[in-house]
Amino acid sequence: MLHEVTERRERTRVGRLGELYLRYADDATRLAYLLTGDRALAEDLVQDAFVRLAGRLAHLRDEGAFEAYLRRTVVNLSRSYFRRRKVERSYLQRHPPAGPSAEAAPIAQLGDRDALWRALAGLPQRQRAALVLRFYEDLSERQIADVLRCPIGTVKSLVSRGLSTLRTRMDGEER
């Protein structure tokens, strides 16, 4: 009896997760793609995010909260990915530290010819995340601070430094 009830609940939750996936996966994948520059990686991160959220569905009352939670999970997972990658690279010591940012590799590997896209790839991951959340997701500084878990002053500084670096690099490209 208990087993049947548990199984029915599980089926309901998996079904609900499917509905949420169909509703939010496009937005989440776009966000992950802009954060990483790699479409396949973005798909993987979004799937990981939904699996993580599957365990939290029972506590979810407000769908608006789900969207915010999903966004934060995608940002966190992409940061974890780049952090892991950085450690692996340090450990293997195959690349000299003076080269382009290790975090930027997925975008750089695409061979994209868009100068701004390439410049974005060279930014530290937190700056890139702040710019994506500000100029793609149109979040306020407070909302970005909540997602990145940092003070608002840090968000202002991340956005300002990111834009300034992009301007410098774009000027360099034009010359």
Add this chain to the structure above:
Amino acid sequence: MTDVDDELRALFERKAREVPPHSEVPPALRRRSRVRIASTGAVALVVVLVLGGGVVGALQLVNRAGRGEPGGGGSGMVASTSPPPATGAALPRCTSGQVRVDASLGGAMGSVEGAILVSNYSSTRCTLQGYPGLTLLGADLSPVAGQNRYGVRRTEPQWQANALPTPAGWPVVTLKPGAAASIRFRWSNWCGTGNAATPLWKIRIPGSGEAPVYGMDGTQPPPCNGPGLPSTIWIGPFEPARALPR
């Protein structure tokens, strides 16, 4: 030249359109989420059974004590059936497998300071208490040694430094799923050489093993004020993350 903000917006819009729409749920997602939900449910069931068993046992002891039956008498037994401990005290300690560690640090007056955030990424509540341990690692992930000496000192929590009221439940910090505790952090004078020039670091949760922290989120170590001067890291105890000024 158009300002880079507008170009960025246009770039993001254009790139976002490259992502094809999702018309069906991947079978792998269904399978993985079923496993996740089942494991979460199993953990919850075990917790309910354990807590339920404890409550039933306690009630039986109280009843026996009230009736003067053997096994229920004696002051020691009565004491053990006193009201259950506060919720925070009954919760398990957070283990390193349950948490994720992030740093929110910035440079200030020749040092690096800010907070280390420890977030509960599990689906159960747990607690943190006391001071964490902290170790600096070289690029090969071994603890830095030799000339690269540093000291770790304890400091007061941020709420105390800001003369804020004591957070509820402190020094125990109860973390709901998704909630974070913070650790006040300050580091001065780093003249590390070799593979410790930009060290990685990890923190240790008392009684629960180590939680790795890789790198400093793009934050550089503090500047070198003098190779002969000590490098010191001050860390505070765990405290609720909201106690920090925003």
